[in-house]
Amino acid sequence: MKGEESVQLQRIEKRVFPDNSPSYAEILLTTIQEMNREENLLTALDLFTQRSLELFNCDLAAIYLFEQGKYKLYSISSRDDKYRETVMLSEFPQDFRETCTEVVEMDEEWVLPLSHFDKTLGAYILKGKRAQSKDERLAVFVKQVISIISSFIFERMLRIDSLDREQALTLLLRGTEILVRADSEEQLLSEAGEMAMEILFLPGGFFLLESAEGTWEMRSPFGRLKQEMEWDWRTWVRQYISKEECCLRNAKVHFLDIEDNPFKWERVWIHPLQTHSGVVGELWLMNAGKHLNDQKQEILAAFI
Incomplete structure (x- = not known):
């Protein structure tokens, strides 16, 4: 996955903030590297939503994952408790605007789909004002972010499924011995x-x-x-x-x-x-x- 990230990030124009702080791409690359070092998916997603506040200068970032036919809130980070409380009391997708792959820079809420090869994984939500709302390159960057985080989630889910199957097989074998006796x-x-x-x-x-x-x-x-x-x-x-x-x-x-x-x-x-x-x-x-x-x-x- 690291090679794929590098190729994608090379296509993202580096935009340095006025105070010479790291560019969008540099912040994202550092975030993904840190997420890869986390064993727990929830911890990794918490790190991503926290960094999203900085990347998009928004008031709230949240990730819902699609499990057993329902969307479940996995991670939420916010600058203001009022945004957090609103989302915590809401149901996805009915209480949010329609999911859309196209970003309208001036919108106060973005609801973006997370998917991998037509497999629905969840949704990525950004709410609140953005200082960079007039920067057209931001919309392109968002699509790159969605692609990378979707690949990350899909890979982690495959890993979790593999470990669960291995554990289940071990329990089956052990249980069979008990049943025979x-x-x-x-x-x-x-x-x-x-x-x-x-x-x-x-x-x-x-x-x-x-x-x-x-x-x-x-x-x-x-x-x-x-x-x-x-x-x-x-x-x-x-x-x-x-x-x-x-x-x-x-x-x-x-x-x-x-x-x-x-x-x-x-x-x-x-x-x-x-x-x-x-x-x-x-x-x-x-x-x-x-x-x-x-x-x-x-x-x-x-x-x-």
């Missing part, structure tokens, strides 16, 4: 549930299995469901099982949107459990959001 079906299900929760970072779930009498029973809850003593979650779940009857022997992964629960879970992911005789049950996994990213779906498939 299980003395009973109940112990097997209990261990498998805890293992699924640990690998997928989900809050809880249970197994829905067919009994010898042909009925479907909720067994071996794990996570928050196992710990919950006051809430009658089994009665709550039955309303969704009744909706689910037509799909019980569906061999595909599917989901149901859920509501009316104390943990504000939005969706339950349902994965069929199959043997040579067909579907014998399902693994129900609660999720605080409405999406399982591609990585988690791959890990879940490997686990099942």
Whole structure:
């Protein structure tokens, strides 16, 4: 990535400020070098938004990243608390102006897309007055900044995904050894549930299995469901099982949107459990959001 940065930065005209302070390109290059030395993505983005206040002489800089179908505020830096409070109380994208790749120098708010090869990564927001608003070269420079920070975020996300997959594989292998040593079906299900929760970072779930009498029973809850003593979650779940009857022997992964629960879970992911005789049950996994990213779906498939 460093070689790509150098090529891009060579195209940026060096503009020295009146007090002979570093140029736009020099500040950006130093910032990216410091970000590359940071192991934590959040720390690196905090550094970038802080330097953005200097680069664009603005009152606020913020970065939202697109995760599991939603935009999440990852980093915000400001000169004035009123700007910070406004953004913290806002929802993206509905409370902001439309995202645009073209910069209008005189605008008080810029909402710029972060993307890499058509993959949406998030948004970069700049708010407040700018002393350089009449400098046409600033608009060109902004596009270079967006390209570089998008590449940085994409590279870091790939690195994080790789580490998560490696960790999940280690847990799968270790968990398999534990499952093989299980003395009973109940112990097997209990261990498998805890293992699924640990690998997928989900809050809880249970197994829905067919009994010898042909009925479907909720067994071996794990996570928050196992710990919950006051809430009658089994009665709550039955309303969704009744909706689910037509799909019980569906061999595909599917989901149901859920509501009316104390943990504000939005969706339950349902994965069929199959043997040579067909579907014998399902693994129900609660999720605080409405999406399982591609990585988690791959890990879940490997686990099942």
